[in-house]
Amino acid sequence: MNKDNTINNIIYLPEKFYKQRDVSIYSLLKESGYFELHNQIIEANIFDGLIKHPECIDQWLNWSADKRSSSGWYFKQNDNGKYVVGYFPLKENLETTEYLDEVEACAAFIKREIEDIRNS
């Protein structure tokens, strides 16, 4: 699988997860080709993918809100309209970052989230 296809598969992961119903996010991420290319896919690549498919950003916001896991990354919009990417529970080495740009925030979240899933 080439890099562009993999990036496209990644940004549509939440949609696929809820449509298919019978496959875990771990399996979908594996099928996306990311496990083989994880060192080559950086936030900037995901950012470029999201610019072409901005409809995926809301899906990732919902994905984050729907998590019921004991720990992990989150992505949400603050009351002041800024986008926040952080880790629950708070950890010294994992920063919480505020973004003005939702695409930048979403790309940062996706990269962190898929790394977490790959390593789970």
Place this chain on the structure above:
Amino acid sequence: MKRLISIFILLFLVGNSFAKTADFLGVKEVVAAKGGTTVLGKYPDYINLAEELGAKRFNIPTNVWNKMTPAQQWGANQKFLDRMIMRGDKVILSNPVLDINKVSGAFRQELDYLIGKGYRLNSTGTQLIK
């Protein structure tokens, strides 16, 4: 791994009979259960508020959660809600709901399920009441 998840889910469901125990395979639904309060809402707000209040909340170890299908995740969540109903817990919402039509995803699914069981939103949208 599939076998491990199946075992986890089976044990989780059997966990009904362990409702008084503290930490069931990492699922912190009965930890720090003070006065029968459960918090529902969006991640991670509902966990933060539950920790603050010493209330119950539904969460599953991340490595298991990531390997569950949507149907398995909802099945486990539903069991948690059923036990919460049986206990008659006070239900607090970490994210106030003024218009349920603006709520989506897992939180909406939880609200719809409980409304179907006779709960309704209070006037401020901060609790589900019977």
